Amino acid sequence: MSKEIDISIRYLENVLSTNNSTLILSSTAAVLEAVSKNCDTTNGELKRSIISLLRIIDKKCFLNQDVDVNQIKFSLQEVGKLSTKYPKSHQKPGNEVKVKTNAEFREIETVPNPDEENIDNLLNQLNLKKVPSFSPAFPDIGDDSDDENGITTKQKEEERAEQHGQKVCEEEVVKLPDGREIRMKKTKTVNVKQTTKHVTISTKSANMPEVSRTFMNARRGFDEDEEEENTNFGSSNMRGGDPFERFRSMLKDKDEKIEAIEGESSSDPGTPGSSSKSKTIERTSEVSQKVSEKKEKDGRLLAEHEASKLDKSNLFAKQVDTYQGAALIDRKGEGSYEESTLVRSALPQDSQVATPPRMHVVEYMMMFGDDKKNNENEYLKGTTISSYVRLNNNLTTHEEQFKKKIQFEFSTAGTSSTTIDLDNLSDLLNQTDFNCLRPPNKFLEDTPLIVEQPKAIDWQREPTSAPPEKDLLLEHDGVDYVIFREKEGKVLEVRGGPKDALIVYATQSTHSSLLYQEAFLITFRTFISSLELVNKLIKRYLYMSLADDSQSESIARHTFSVIVRIIDETTQYELDFDLITSVTSFVYRLIHDGNFTYSRILRTRLLDRIKDSFDIQTVLGTNLCKPRKPHDLFDFKSAEIACQLTFIDSQLYHRIESAELLWWAQEQNEKKSKNLVNFTEQFNNLSFWVRTLIITQGTQKERERHMMKFVKIMKHLREMCNFNSYLAILSAIMSTPLARLEWSKNIKDALKEHTAVMDTAQSYKNYRALLQTAKPPCVPYIGIILQDLTFVHAGNPDTIPSDRCHGAKNMINFLKRWNQFAILDSIRKLKKWNYDIKKNDIVVQYFNGFKDCIDEERTWQLSHQIKPSNRKSKTQA
Amino acid sequence: MREFKVVVLGSGGVGKSALTVQFVSSTFIEKYDPTIEDFYRKEIEVDGQPSVLEILDTAGTEQFSSMRDLYIKNGQGFVVVYSITSQQTFHDIRNMKEQIVRVKGSENVPILLVGNKCDLSHQRQVRSEEGLALAESWSCPFTECSAKNNQNVNVTFAEIVREMNYVQNKSRQSKSCCSLM
Numbered sequence A: 001m002s003k004e005i006d007i008s009i010r011y012l013e014n015v016l017s018t019n020n021s022t023l024i025l026s027s028t029a030a031v032l033e034a035v036s037k038n039c040d041t042t043n044g045e046l047k048r049s050i051i052s053l054l055r056i057i058d059k060k061c062f063l064n065q066d067v068d069v070n071q072i073k074f075s076l077q078e079v080g081k082l083s084t085k086y087p088k089s090h091q092k093p094g095n096e097v098k099v100k101t102n103a104e105f106r107e108i109e110t111v112p113n114p115d116e117e118n119i120d121n122l123l124n125q126l127n128l129k130k131v132p133s134f135s136p137a138f139p140d141i142g143d144d145s146d147d148e149n150g151i152t153t154k155q156k157e158e159e160r161a162e163q164h165g166q167k168v169c170e171e172e173v174v175k176l177p178d179g180r181e182i183r184m185k186k187t188k189t190v191n192v193k194q195t196t197k198h199v200t201i202s203t204k205s206a207n208m209p210e211v212s213r214t215f216m217n218a219r220r221g222f223d224e225d226e227e228e229e230n231t232n233f234g235s236s237n238m239r240g241g242d243p244f245e246r247f248r249s250m251l252k253d254k255d256e257k258i259e260a261i262e263g264e265s266s267s268d269p270g271t272p273g274s275s276s277k278s279k280t281i282e283r284t285s286e287v288s289q290k291v292s293e294k295k296e297k298d299g300r301l302l303a304e305h306e307a308s309k310l311d312k313s314n315l316f317a318k319q320v321d322t323y324q325g326a327a328l329i330d331r332k333g334e335g336s337y338e339e340s341t342l343v344r345s346a347l348p349q350d351s352q353v354a355t356p357p358r359m360h361v362v363e364y365m366m367m368f369g370d371d372k373k374n375n376e377n378e379y380l381k382g383t384t385i386s387s388y389v390r391l392n393n394n395l396t397t398h399e400e401q402f403k404k405k406i407q408f409e410f411s412t413a414g415t416s417s418t419t420i421d422l423d424n425l426s427d428l429l430n431q432t433d434f435n436c437l438r439p440p441n442k443f444l445e446d447t448p449l450i451v452e453q454p455k456a457i458d459w460q461r462e463p464t465s466a467p468p469e470k471d472l473l474l475e476h477d478g479v480d481y482v483i484f485r486e487k488e489g490k491v492l493e494v495r496g497g498p499k500d501a502l503i504v505y506a507t508q509s510t511h512s513s514l515l516y517q518e519a520f521l522i523t524f525r526t527f528i529s530s531l532e533l534v535n536k537l538i539k540r541y542l543y544m545s546l547a548d549d550s551q552s553e554s555i556a557r558h559t560f561s562v563i564v565r566i567i568d569e570t571t572q573y574e575l576d577f578d579l580i581t582s583v584t585s586f587v588y589r590l591i592h593d594g595n596f597t598y599s600r601i602l603r604t605r606l607l608d609r610i611k612d613s614f615d616i617q618t619v620l621g622t623n624l625c626k627p628r629k630p631h632d633l634f635d636f637k638s639a640e641i642a643c644q645l646t647f648i649d650s651q652l653y654h655r656i657e658s659a660e661l662l663w664w665a666q667e668q669n670e671k672k673s674k675n676l677v678n679f680t681e682q683f684n685n686l687s688f689w690v691r692t693l694i695i696t697q698g699t700q701k702e703r704e705r706h707m708m709k710f711v712k713i714m715k716h717l718r719e720m721c722n723f724n725s726y727l728a729i730l731s732a733i734m735s736t737p738l739a740r741l742e743w744s745k746n747i748k749d750a751l752k753e754h755t756a757v758m759d760t761a762q763s764y765k766n767y768r769a770l771l772q773t774a775k776p777p778c779v780p781y782i783g784i785i786l787q788d789l790t791f792v793h794a795g796n797p798d799t800i801p802s803d804r805c806h807g808a809k810n811m812i813n814f815l816k817r818w819n820q821f822a823i824l825d826s827i828r829k830l831k832k833w834n835y836d837i838k839k840n841d842i843v844v845q846y847f848n849g850f851k852d853c854i855d856e857e858r859t860w861q862l863s864h865q866i867k868p869s870n871r872k873s874k875t876q877a
Numbered sequence B: 001m002r003e004f005k006v007v008v009l010g011s012g013g014v015g016k017s018a019l020t021v022q023f024v025s026s027t028f029i030e031k032y033d034p035t036i037e038d039f040y041r042k043e044i045e046v047d048g049q050p051s052v053l054e055i056l057d058t059a060g061t062e063q064f065s066s067m068r069d070l071y072i073k074n075g076q077g078f079v080v081v082y083s084i085t086s087q088q089t090f091h092d093i094r095n096m097k098e099q100i101v102r103v104k105g106s107e108n109v110p111i112l113l114v115g116n117k118c119d120l121s122h123q124r125q126v127r128s129e130e131g132l133a134l135a136e137s138w139s140c141p142f143t144e145c146s147a148k149n150n151q152n153v154n155v156t157f158a159e160i161v162r163e164m165n166y167v168q169n170k171s172r173q174s175k176s177c178c179s180l181m
């Protein structure tokens, strides 16, 4: 038995006695990995033993059912026995792996098929993109003076600095039959640097045409260790084309020379021995761009703007090929790619609160809804959406920060998952014409929306033959069944369709847009449960993976990656018996089919999701022991209190899943939206805690001192864009028991700038305007988001009325989902930023979970004690 | 034109948002120049007198108990909704009048009690008489309606306008009679 298997099995045996589910599950994963690496995974007997081991462990640890530990031990021994019996076969490996003749130093193959997963293809997709040139739009500077004779000059400066580096390390280890090892290694490093600066000065004076001149200044640097020929890079004309082109193409090239050989040189090449070759690549790249614009008239500065953008990326990738003799028997790769972009537009400091421009109602209707004559209920109810689109826009113009991290893993079986950039959503919702539906080419009546409760399916035992009747899920392309919006003959985005068509359309590899796929993944829960969707996708996957045309394979892979993403985003509520049973049985099926890589990926993701526990006690610090000396509010600076409130808020806020918000708007089930409930409870608790602290003070002076302190804290919160705590405190201060008391002019004046924020008039116009100016990181007040989602839900039908689509019934109204997506996407964007705050245990301890407060009745009593009511009672009247 | 702010209160699920959506749906008539902030506004003519209602519907935010004072403060008239199919929702609102009165600091607040979902008569848990009795103890009008079938919805909002008119006139009268004395 291989040592690795032996160790992992013994470890699992020991861990069993701890009864710690997480530990047992991760040790099981280790066994699975060891077996898949070292054994003949095509052997049926071995696969069956692994499946029965997983079944019994999953029953115990995922589903918390009683099982006999001896049974696990027995299964485990069985796996151990069989894995010794069937070590990795040295025969020709599974299907079409290309075999190369033995060479001294084997190059990793570059196969023309772009779908093939190997390191070079992956890298080409990921990292060789050019950072486009940055051209921010500055507000137009009007010259409103009547002076026709002055000289106006406009100066524009563009600076760009690029820095790229790459280190490639290749290593080959050949194990000779006599036990000796030969190692070969080469490393190569390349660095490129370049800065360019363009200055354009345009001058204009009376009766003179405008004169523009551009100055340019460029510097380049290039160095490469382990010298390589470097002929004409420096002399290439930089005006024509991209000076980095050559560098980029060099990155694509593989270099041929072996720089260093350690050990002995390889002996007779014909000997069948095993060898492995690994290649690691590290790349970093940084491009910073700055644009500024200045306009002067007769030497007097009219305006000045500046904006900058920084793109960074980091890549690490590794691929290991294992050869038996000349045959490539296994290829594995892994790595990570991280990309971030930071955009800063320094808008003028005194820019006004961006009030949304008034819009005529007809325009508004066109923007969001269908023509009323056609359908009474169908147009969108939503001031709300437009402001979210604007919020999205604002986030784009103020400061943008994108971060993208991709972890990938592939093997000869192969999968990789990449995340995507969203196109600009506002573009889509700004399409003014929602009226035109392009009916589907083929109609398929859908089943009614509410079907019986979906159940778990045992995918290991489920046969996968094509069903007798037509099943959309087995189609390659759903485009014919989807209803689109159409404008002037141009097909715009998805407008609706049968459920299955929408699913197919979201998982096919061609035609459908990334934006749609994203919107689908965020909103599908409004028309199908995760369980039902996962079951449908598994069915689709299994069917597609049976076929051996490349399109089916590509769809299978895509479908699998969607399944993984759904599992990644399942909420705790959804991880019930049925979902876990379906997913784990799919894992067994994958093992049965010999796809160990997929089965391990899926199982790991499920495990991560189940492990993901969250302890609110830790966040609120209520698990800390009491301090010896009790603190009071004035022991801490207002700014520090605001920071710690924000620290708590942002942790709770980040836990909230889009699904919870969508569910809340539909059914307000506290079990389903646990994180949301935690967050709103925090809001209420803080508010009542503040009321208590103020009203329980014995003297007017103390009450005012506390009040003033909270006003200061609020100011900080607002600066930090924490609207959650800001409004919680504001709601306390404005609550009637406090507001009816007398307060000094000082306090009244200080409150003025805040009270208008919570004016409910015109659908919280003031607050929305404030939010639009917010610079991330930010914690929004979730109440208004919930209200907006509630009204989008209540005001839009779930299905398109059948008279609008040629009588077809039960067509999902995807326009409603686009609107939900618009709201949720801005939340998602806001969640990308994080505050840089360190937890201060002493302050958090002082908060004591905001538990120390008096109830509403008592607050009123105290208020009336301080200032008796002058309300006439009924009997007096 | 007179303008009224109406707050819709009641437990989650009683049909507040459905009610408001039904009511404002017919807003989009090109009569005057509404703006995008006008979603919750609607012009309504009651007894020959046009007025504008701005509706603050608390649907979706019922659990923000600390915000309730603020909502109530902002309102002039109150539509208190329960569902006739749920005794619980009727129970939830029994102290609502007292809360409103306390926040407004006056007994004279225009309130309307509404039992929604009256299309579901076979699931009825709250008898009309119970609703009527509560309304009497609050001395306010009472209606039953169905947001689903758009039954009595406009009537409901017309009723709150009447009530606001009535309370306004009454307080004006009582003011003038006080000053006479």
Ligand SMILES: Nc1nc2c(ncn2[C@@H]2O[C@H](COP(=O)(O)OP(=O)(O)O)[C@@H](O)[C@H]2O)c(=O)[nH]1
Residues within 6 Å of the ligand: A666, A794, B010, B011, B012, B013, B014, B015, B016, B017, B018, B019, B059, B060, B116, B117, B118, B119, B120, B145, B146, B147, B148, B149
């Ligand atoms: N049968 C019936 N259902 C209604 C009526 N009004 C609302 N509903 C349904 O009751 C549920 C809750 O309604 P919703 O407007 O969200 O209540 P809210 O939480 O108070 O805003 C939804 O499923 C509505 O479709 C009604 O008058 N009759």
Ligand SMILES: [Mg+2]
Residues within 6 Å of the ligand: A665, A666, A667, A668, A790, B012, B013, B017, B059, B060
């Ligand atoms: Mg609701």
